[in-house]
Amino acid sequence: xxxxxxxxxxxxxxxxxxxxxxxxxxxxxxxxxxxxxxxxxxxxxxxxxxxxxxxxxxxxxxxxxxxxxxxxxxxxxxxxxxxxxxxxxxxxxxxxxxxxxxxxxxxxxxx
Amino acid sequence: xxxxxxxxxxxxxxxxxxxxxxxxxxxxxxxxxxxxxxxxxxxxxxxxxxxxxxxxxxxxxxxxxxxxxxxxxxxxxxxxxxxxxxxxxxxxxxxxxxxxxxxxxxxxxxxx
Numbered sequence: 001x002x003x004x005x006x007x008x009x010x011x012x013x014x015x016x017x018x019x020x021x022x023x024x025x026x027x028x029x030x031x032x033x034x035x036x037x038x039x040x041x042x043x044x045x046x047x048x049x050x051x052x053x054x055x056x057x058x059x060x061x062x063x064x065x066x067x068x069x070x071x072x073x074x075x076x077x078x079x080x081x082x083x084x085x086x087x088x089x090x091x092x093x094x095x096x097x098x099x100x101x102x103x104x105x106x107x108x109x110x111x
Numbered sequence: 112x113x114x115x116x117x118x119x120x121x122x123x124x125x126x127x128x129x130x131x132x133x134x135x136x137x138x139x140x141x142x143x144x145x146x147x148x149x150x151x152x153x154x155x156x157x158x159x160x161x162x163x164x165x166x167x168x169x170x171x172x173x174x175x176x177x178x179x180x181x182x183x184x185x186x187x188x189x190x191x192x193x194x195x196x197x198x199x200x201x202x203x204x205x206x207x208x209x210x211x212x213x214x215x216x217x218x219x220x221x222x223x
Contacts, residue, residue, distance in 0.1 A: 044203075100156070
């Protein structure tokens, strides 16, 4: 499974867009990029998954450049309730049972 | 749908005791996994299953056993609890490998 590197923490303000970049220089051809969100005292929640270019859902957008060595999770117009830890995972779907969570990025949204 | 249900939510054990953490899902998911999360850390995979009767070890399997007799249930057994097993345990399931997992709300275990 490809190793990922994310910032340890980020601060933002309500209404702003938050962009979290994840580096995965040794991503393999069959690897997908998946992001999870975790609130305190709760289990992680799946946010979005992508392979290349751009993926958007009702919660976030995921931008993946052509070389796929990094990806950016974009949270539009954050609110206080978006304060959480965000994890970037990279792996082959066939090895999906072996999800490897790094330290994640702690996002603090301020009023 | 209840999703992934874990019981108990909290548990205190004495060193050497054994217990079983329960996990049940009602989504007919084939893939299920157990993770532990230590304070301020990411999740680490303990054991996983790709279907009834099939289990395998993850990153930190020592001290834990699992079984998968039905699609719905995936219990995690602590054989002889140690203080190093104090952690929050999460169970997760997914319909297919590599797709988004649904996590339970966790079991907070303290071993004294």
